[in-house]
Amino acid sequence: ADSNGCAAGNTLEEAILQGFYELVERDAFAIWWYNGLSMPGVDLSSFDDAFLASATDYYGRCEREVWMLDVTSDLGIPSFVALSRRPDAETEDIIYGAGAHADPRLAALRALCELNQCLTWLPRPGGHGGGGHSGRPGPSARPARPMIDDPLALNWWKTARIAECSWLAPSPDATRKKGAQYAVIEKTDTREDVEFCRAQVEARGMEFLVLEQTRPDIGMPVVRVVVPGMRHFWARFAPGRLYDVPVDMGLRDQPLAEADLNPAPVIA
Incomplete structure (x- = not known):
């Protein structure tokens, strides 16, 4: 058992939406990761959001690239x-969120904020916090050694390189996507958002x-959303979406065999 699809919200409908978005995130991640799909990059500066636009500079002061x-x-x-x-x-100490x-x-903000959490797991090259190369205040102090002692994570950080993990890099055949290319599909009523999501699933x-x-003594709405068939990012390789969606989307000509799935472990 795990907490996949569990969420709280100000209303029951909001909790349902947040739980479902977690299912969507992990399902999309699993399909991309285990199929080793080459996906387009996204222009962080194109969302008219100062936090997203500042990421490149912030990570640069950590002596890192971000995309x-x-x-x-x-x-x-x-x-x-x-x-x-x-x-x-x-x-290379590759991390992701x-x-x-x-x-x-908001999807981009969620991904970047999750990445920022992962950044705290690793030591900052050249010391603990302080000023960056520009002399401006640098990122907060971080430990001298990784905060995670999981053997899979430690091995990943020591051995993984973009040159050998091509699915982690933006597709060289696709132009970076801009924020304006995406339609905001939220409705004006949260219940309508839930109905839209349910329709996508049932279709x-x-x-x-x-x-x-929801606990009666607290009253804040809490739910678990379950969509049998949607995938977790853990290595669970039963037939279904993991193999079929890349073909349905035109990203593969035919499904991969289980033996051909990406063997790299997910660090989370």
């Missing part, structure tokens, strides 16, 4: 992965199920 991929699935709900590496270091939302700006032959978990 974003559009891994949106057949559901059509914007799903992004933000990634970062140390380009000139012996180990993901986000999904009907509003593409693909799946069920949209909601278990209410």
Whole structure:
């Protein structure tokens, strides 16, 4: 058991939406990752959002590159992965975060904020916080060694390189996407948003199920959203969307065999 699809909200409908967006994010991530798909990059400066636009400078002061991929699935709900590496270091220390939302700006913010959390796991090259090369205040102090002791994560940070992990880089055959290219598909009523999401799921032959978990002594709406058939990012390789969606979207001519799926572990 895990917390996949669990969320709280100001209203029941809001909780349902947030739980569902987590399912969308992880489903899109799994389809991209395990199929090793080459996906288009996203221009962080194109969303008219100062936080997103500042990411390149911030990560540069951490001696890192940062970029974003559009891994949106057949559901059509914007799903992004933000990634970062140390380009000139012996180990690239590749990290990533993901986000999904009907509003593409919010999807991008979620992915970048999750990436920022991962950044705290790793030591900052050359010392602890302080000023960057420009003399401006630098990122906060970080530990001298990784905060995560998981063997898979440590091995990933030591060995993974973009040159050997081509699915992590923006597709060289696609122009970077701009914020203006995405339609905001949110409605004016949260219930309508939920109905839209349910329609997308049911149009693909799946069920949209909601278990209410609100505690009566607290009263804040809490739910678990379950869509049998949508994928987690863990290595779960039963037949279905993991193999079929890349073909349906025209990203592969035929489904991969399980033995041909990307063997790289997901660090989360």
